[in-house]
Structures are given as C-alpha cells and as structure tokens.
Amino acid sequence: xxxxxxxxxxxxxxxxxxxxxxxxxxxxxxxxxxxxxxxxxxxxxxxxxxxxxxxxxxxxxxxxxxxxxxxxxxxxxxxxxxxxxxxxxxxxxxxxxxxxxxxxxxxxxxxxxxxxxxxxxxxxxxxxxxxxxxxxxxxxxxxxxxxxxxxxxxxxxxxxxxxxxxxxxxxxxxxxxxxxxxxxxxxxxxxxxxxxxxxxxxxx
Amino acid sequence: xxxxxxxxxxxxxxxxxxxxxxxxxxxxxxxxxxxxxxxxxxxxxxxxxxxxxxxxxxxxxxxxxxxxxxxxxxxxxxxxxxxxxxxxxxxxxxxxxxxxxxxxxxxxxxxxxxxxxxxxxxxxxxxxxxxxxxxxxxxxxxxxxxxxxxxxxxxxxxxxxxxxxxxxxxxxxxxxxxxxxxxxxxxxxxxxxxxxxxxxxxxx
Numbered sequence: 437x438x439x440x441x442x443x444x445x446x447x448x449x450x451x452x453x454x455x456x457x458x459x460x461x462x463x464x465x466x467x468x469x470x471x472x473x474x475x476x477x478x479x480x481x482x483x484x485x486x487x488x489x490x491x492x493x494x495x496x497x498x499x500x501x502x503x504x505x506x507x508x509x510x511x512x513x514x515x516x517x518x519x520x521x522x523x524x525x526x527x528x529x530x531x532x533x534x535x536x537x538x539x540x541x542x543x544x545x546x547x548x549x550x551x552x553x554x555x556x557x558x559x560x561x562x563x564x565x566x567x568x569x570x571x572x573x574x575x576x577x578x579x580x581x582x583x584x585x586x587x588x589x590x591x592x593x594x595x596x597x598x599x600x601x602x603x604x605x606x607x608x609x610x611x612x613x614x615x616x617x618x619x620x621x622x623x624x625x626x627x628x629x630x631x632x633x634x635x636x637x638x639x640x
Numbered sequence: 641x642x643x644x645x646x647x648x649x650x651x652x653x654x655x656x657x658x659x660x661x662x663x664x665x666x667x668x669x670x671x672x673x674x675x676x677x678x679x680x681x682x683x684x685x686x687x688x689x690x691x692x693x694x695x696x697x698x699x700x701x702x703x704x705x706x707x708x709x710x711x712x713x714x715x716x717x718x719x720x721x722x723x724x725x726x727x728x729x730x731x732x733x734x735x736x737x738x739x740x741x742x743x744x745x746x747x748x749x750x751x752x753x754x755x756x757x758x759x760x761x762x763x764x765x766x767x768x769x770x771x772x773x774x775x776x777x778x779x780x781x782x783x784x785x786x787x788x789x790x791x792x793x794x795x796x797x798x799x800x801x802x803x804x805x806x807x808x809x810x811x812x813x814x815x816x817x818x819x820x821x822x823x824x825x826x827x828x829x830x831x832x833x834x835x836x837x838x839x840x841x842x843x844x
Contacts, residue, residue: 478719515682632836
C-alpha cells in the first residue's frame, strides 16, 4: 500500500482505534536506516476503499437580478466547536457519481437547483494530507436564480444539520471573508479560492 | 465549550483514544429533543489549547528572470499513502508568531528566503471542519529569485521529511494541477486557489 514511499515502513499499519465513523491508524517508519524510528498517526473514514473521493465541494455561482453571488453555507461544526463558513458539500453515496452527489448536496443544503455544470475536478484532492486520507473533488456550477425552480429555494436537511445559506457577491468574496474570519471559522478552501481570485485580479 | 451550538449536547465530550500526536473525541448530541441521539467523532492534535491556528500555509510567488512562479512542494504523505502537491507549510512552534513560522517553513522546506510579506490571514481557517479542529492561516509572500540569498536555495529538512520543490508559472497553475491531479494528490487548498484564479480571469 505504500508504493513509491521514500521512507522505510516498519511492520504493518495498525488500526489503534475503531470508532463508528472514524478509525485511527499508526504507521512506524524511518527516513533511512540510520534515522530514528518514528510513528505517523492518521485518521481514516470507515468506508469501502474505492477510487472515488470521499466528498464533493460545490462552487456555485448564482445569477440573479443581473448580479452574481457565490452560494455559501454557515453551519455549526462540533469538531471545531464553532460556526464555519463553507462551500455546500457532502459525502458521495455508494453507487452515486460525483456530479450527482454535488447536485444533490447543493439542493439539500441550500435549496438551489444548478442550471449548468461548468467543471468537475478529477483525481482526489486531499483535505489535510498530514492528518487524514480524506479527499474531495470540486464541482463548479451556475445557478439561474431567476428560473422558476430557484425562486423560493427550500432546504431539505438531515438530522445532524442546521445550515444557513449565505449569498456573497462574487467580486466581494475576499473582503467578506477578511471581515468575518475572526467571528466564524472560514473553511480553508473558501479562503484559498478567494485569495486566488484576488491574486489573479491584482497580479495577472 | 459548545457556546452557540444549535444542537443539544448530551453529557461531556469524551476522548476515546489518546495517541502520541492525535486524540479521538466523541460528542453525543440530538438535533432537538425529539431527534434520535447521534455521535460526532472528531480528531484533535495534542496541543495546549491556544488562540493560534495549528499551522501556516505559505503562498509564495517567486520572481525570477522576468517570470513569476508559485513555489510548491511535492511530498509523500503516509496518511494518503501517496505523493501530494502542496503549499509549503508547517506547524507553528510554541511562542512563535504566524509570520515567523511561515518564513521559517518556506526556508526549511524550499530553501527560499521571502523578500516581502504581502498579507497574512486572521482568525483560524478550518482544514476539514467535519472531521477535525485542525486550522491554519495563509501567508502570501514575494520571493526575489534574483537576490543573492535565493540563487542556490538549499533545503533544511527534518527527519520525517523528503520534499521536492516544484516551480509552476503563476498563470499556468490551473492547467498544471488539472494535468497532474490523477497522478498525485493535489491538496485541496492548492486546487481551490487555482480555481479562484481561473474564475476571476474568466468571469470577473
């Protein structure tokens, strides 16, 4: 399982804790024969190993009354013990395609129906590769806010979800996250996207 | 600790596994009185709780011979069991400022000395808020590649690190990650930054 690894892996990976949703793993290794033995702990979702990422983040641009907004969500996250600003997102169900999962999660979490899928990333993007093997894909969609199905968006939330929809004008995303980032946890991918937009506008 | 939480937290959070670096936590909750009891498992770094984020990601633009490059790194990640393309980054040491940590990690991991700090985010940006409380800040820096200290950059790596420096022309970041994302795991913040740049260029 550690093909291409530059470290010397010692023995077998060991699952040291087995929870309902998560497992904790310990891998013992050396950088080279003369280096001290080290241990790398990591966390893994309980799932059948497969080629798909765990989840999908939906970057949705809402066109409405001649303006453009990103559809973001704010929700309380028990692991962080606080409110987080995030892209609509969710885990991909068994047998579900990445695009279908993204469209479903956008609809459930925000009530909006995507009008057009602009792009979907390939491979798996690691969320926190030093800590976990969790991964996702990004899907970019356009939402026609003037279409009948998007006039009165209604969420359809699960038992563990309380979600507020936040619309942010596209060209103000960075100033918005800069303003609220000390009040709520802004998810790192949202902040990185905003910094990327700003970088392109200033320097390219 | 769960101030502002919309869920009904049941009992005290319980640490169910205590490793060398990581701890696993279980929180029992209900969405409301009539909802079923649920459990939220999460992972937490062993650290003194403090107001700083765990780490810092350095978004470094190298100016060299009239061209601009992002300084990225590629490294094998044991949790992912594969190679990852990432921003230079690292944990913030006790007593260290975020900026000092960012400059130190850039130098250690890539050999480059930043010439100018352009910005540093505030608050804490969650990396995977449904899974962990891990957080970081982003620091943007400029590196003068024609300066004497950056002519022959030399890494200074730790015992658990094997890192390759990757320079990608700034305006080609998205096409680069699109090309390699099925061969290596592209860290989600790198991909999100590239998508943000592309979004601004196409739509704003």
